[in-house]
Amino acid sequence: MTNKTDLVFILSVDTEEEWDWNGPFPEKDFSVENLHALPQFQQFCMRLGIRPCYFVDYAAAKGLDPSSEFMQLVQKNTCELGAHLHPWANPPIFEKPTEENSHVVNLPLTQVEQKLDALMQVFAEKFEYRPRAFRTGRWGISAEIMDLLWSRGFTVDSSVYPFYENEYFSCQGSPTLPYWPATSDVLSCGEQRNILEMPVTVGFNxxxxxxxxxxxxxxxxxxxxxxxxxxxxxxxxxxRKIYMSPEVTSSSNMISLCDSVDTQKQPIIHMYLHSSNLIQSGTGVMDSEEPYALITRRIKNVIEHLKKQHNVTFMTLSEAKVHFQTNPRFIAA
Incomplete structure (x- = not known):
């Protein structure tokens, strides 16, 4: 195929404890067995050229061995670590977890600040690493949290989930392209240039x-x-409403979304998944006996499809932020 268009591909991985998503939130003894799947998964990504961003929460950060094979791959600049905040797993703990307060966006800002600082301390002390990318636990972001992120050195956020809403928060009306959130309304474009929002890819056929x-x-x-x-x-x-996530969406439907996005000439595909779904019964969402094989096969199928139509460039979140900042014509306005 001639006249291929340029496309940025991002893969972000919420790297966290496993638990049954249909059950109560875990409050102690967090299981992070899925971390053992990360070296193999990162090697898979490297073979395809993908440069993932792993959004690591407190439980996963505490469970990661700084000398592990995975962290050695991180240190070789094959991927990026971002920060991910799960209120129920991240000290200090203020109250029993509920569906409402499991969403970071619903917490008092003072609680978010204390939890974020505790998470950043683990990154600093254990890995000597300062993340620049952030994603809230269970999606959603506010102007106050965005300001807090900037004060802590973050330059890119990925907490916006286009076309999604529930009774606890909403991302309806947000851009689907990278954008500079307004200081008064983070779901709208604004004038600030401190933090770029990188929504995940969600859409329709x-x-x-x-x-x-x-x-x-x-x-x-x-x-x-x-x-x-x-x-x-x-x-x-x-x-069909389609999520660019190989843990819940088939290859054919994700490819359908890619083609639908392509008709709008969007310059980016942002795929996402949870590390806990790389192992069997990690969340209760995937009923496959071989979730790792299924997820990686779906990712590979999408990448092969995209490469037939585009000049695909794989980037971490922070790399994509720099790319779009220097190519502002691709940023929503």
Missing amino acids: RQPFELANKINRTLDSPNLQKVKANAILWHSKLL
Whole structure:
């Protein structure tokens, strides 16, 4: 195929403890067995050229051995470590975890500040590493948290989950491209140039995304949920909301999203997953007996598809921030 267009590919990995996502939040004795899968996974990424950003939370940071094979790969600049804040696993602990306070965006800023400083201390003391990229636990961000991140030296955030909302937070209305968040409304473009927002890739198999999202939200209303209208559209392939995540989305659907994004000439694909899904029964979400093989096969299929149509450049979050900052025409305005 001639006339290939340039495309930036980012893979971010929430690197954290495993637990049953359908059960209560863990409060002690955090299991991080999935960390043993990271060296193999990073080697897989290196073979494809991918330069992941591992968003490491407190439990995972405490569980990582600074002399491990994985950390040796980090030190060789094959990937990047970012910071990831899980309120229930990150001291100081202020209250029993609930669905609402499990979202960092719902915590008092003083709590976020203390937890973030405790997490940064582990990075500094254990790894002599200062992360520049950040993602909140369970998505969502506020202007106050963004200011806090800047004060702690972060330059890129990836807490915005386009087209997503629940009763505890919303990212509806956010750009889908990298953008400079406004100081008054972090889901809108603004004038500050301290922190670049790098949303993950979410969209639909139909264009335009804004209209598809409006239909999807309407059909997801309580009355229409009873007739399972969105499920009917999904199975008929008339309208599918697709997440660029190999732990919940098939290769074919992610490729469909890539093609849909390509019609908008978007210069970036940002895929994401959780390290805990690299092992069997790590979250209870994947029912595969070989989740690692399934996830890596899906990633490989997407990469092979993208390379047929694009000149793909693999970047960490911080590298992508510099790239888009020096190529502002690709930043949402």
